Amino acid sequence: MELSKIKREQISNRQLIFIIIHNAVGTGFLSLPRSLAEVAQRDSWLPVIISGILWSGGFFLIYKLAIKFPNDTLVGYSDKIVGPYLGKIISLSYILYATLVTGLIARISMTVLASVNLPDTPIPVTLSLFLFTGFYLVSQGTKALARLDEFLFFGLTPLFLVLAPMAFNVDWINFRPMFQSEPLEIIEATYLTMYSFLAVDIMFIIFPFVEEQKKALKSSLIGLFIVTLTYLFITVLVVGFYGIEAIQYITWPTLSILKALNVPFFGRLEFFFFFLWIAIAFTSFAPYFYISSYGLADLFNFKHQNYSSFILLPIIAFVAFFPKNLLEIFSFMELIATVGLALTFGIPLLFLTIIKLRGLD
């Protein structure tokens, strides 16, 4: 990649932390406590910690790979490692995966918006607003994405302050007795939790733009640590409040929990939470849109990223409308997330092995 472009789009290590946090914390945490409680039951907090540890391994692998090609994205170095044909297939698979995730995040966000706050607004209207705002952000490049994430991190912190009063309503008895789940249940729950951490893969594309690449691993791990703490906080809060049986009946327990509180002056907290959550969902959607758009532009050598974003818009809209209902959304998301897990751990492992075998170090 041209050094001038890297210089122009360069982001600080601090911004990398915010990008990772926003990319991971998006729509998954609204239903994560329910999925965890279903499988890991009273030990539902444990898979969150294990996932955090496993994903730090994912970051390490991607870092080890990316640091060998400091000026290239996945699209660039996959050609160099496995040759142009296989390299392009791998890059295209990754772009396709990111496009599908973008569409599904948009759909989940709009479904939640329609069920909770805007029941009479047609989904195409809200979806269009979401997509075009995303298009505009992505067209402004890496720096704009990083700045937005950095700014919104501080703007969105009140979201967790809104949740904080619920901590007084946590019944710790819901976590006892501890360690009663079978090891297989913990493994399955960890696997489910790992979906919610899918964000690590943005490093495949964003790494060349990081200012101090040698410190990129440290920055990524700080981001991951904050994500893990956030998920832990939400899981303990929601499972502790509802218990593992009642939570199974609630589609979005993290949103519903706020219905329980009637706070003087503010009244209904869930609408404040919702206001902030829309921005959180957007900051999770935008990086995937960015990954697919940048990857496509890089793959086909488009002069400007706008072209690829424009091509992707109808595809993302199609993906967003493809699932018939909420059940299909969840099952598609599960399928795509499995692919994401395979790509995030598989690509670096495969490439690092080939580099070793071919002596490309």
Next chain:
Amino acid sequence: MQNKIKIITLLLILMLIVGCWDVSEIDRTRFPTYITFDQKADDVYRFSTKIPVLKEEAPEDVSNFRFSGPSFYSGFKDLQPRVMGKISLALLRIAIFSEAVAQEGLKPHLDTFLRDPVIPGSTLFAITPGRADEIIDIEVAPTNDIGEYLELLFNGGTDDLILLETTLNDFFISLLTTGVDPIIPLLKYGTDDMEVKGAGIFQNDRMVGQLSEKEVRALTLVKEKGLKGEIEIKVEDEIVNYYIQNNRAKIEPSSKDGRLKFQIELTLDVDIDEDTNFRRLIDSPSTIERLEEELNSNLKREIYLLFDTLQELKSDPIGLGQITRAKRFDLFDPDEWRQDFSRAEIEVDINSRIRRLGIAT
């Protein structure tokens, strides 16, 4: 930095308008604050509500409605065309069920309450012994808004001991959690006021019996912590009023001769509010000790009486099942819990400490 502060300030201000309605939408929307549920005939229910009229020129301040249907939502749909404007349950404060409806089971009525995102989880539940829709004829002095009146009756009082409060969320959680049964306060209608008198106890969603005020007091002392409220006891034919400043109950399950045994240790911090004997307490540790013992023995008797009722009706609103599961997993059998609970041995130990005597005697 200055710009960031400006934008964050703007965002925080924007938060205040989230959920705001436009002027005409408010005018067109009607907000009932209570709903009653009665059995009309087999599989048909009668509902009633009072909707405030906001127009100054209207001849009445409120409109009373009775409507019926096979389910709450069906009846609600039939009510809508009779009301000028759209009905929203966003400000619903209380749902009152007749005893007959509660005995038949509340599950069928719960669905709409949980599914509709605007109904607050903090909506109170109450049961009334006669017809619930007779509330329409009650004119309480302080306000036309019965919902607001009842909310203040439950929340605004200082006596936590008998003013048991059950919200939609509380009922939902205890209904679905193994090892705890729901409990709902009983509301008795007067001609121009209402009174909370005891509570209805449940097996799953069906009301199976009632607790007197004293039994409710015993239950809250064992179940909750940090309560405040008055207890009146006769000592040597004179009245002593104690004010509970704080309470803590420790419940330890164990097994004795193949039966469950619960050791309940209740600690109370109390003040003396009134002693009609007019005795001098300030230099009389033996009198203080005597008053403490009287309180202990009276409350112990009340708690044993409470357990007699609960064990006879095989209903566990305290959640001893949950406590057993948490502390002695080996002793908890979810399928046999009601039977085990009804046969369990209860041992109560109370330790009250008189802290303050008032400013005289």
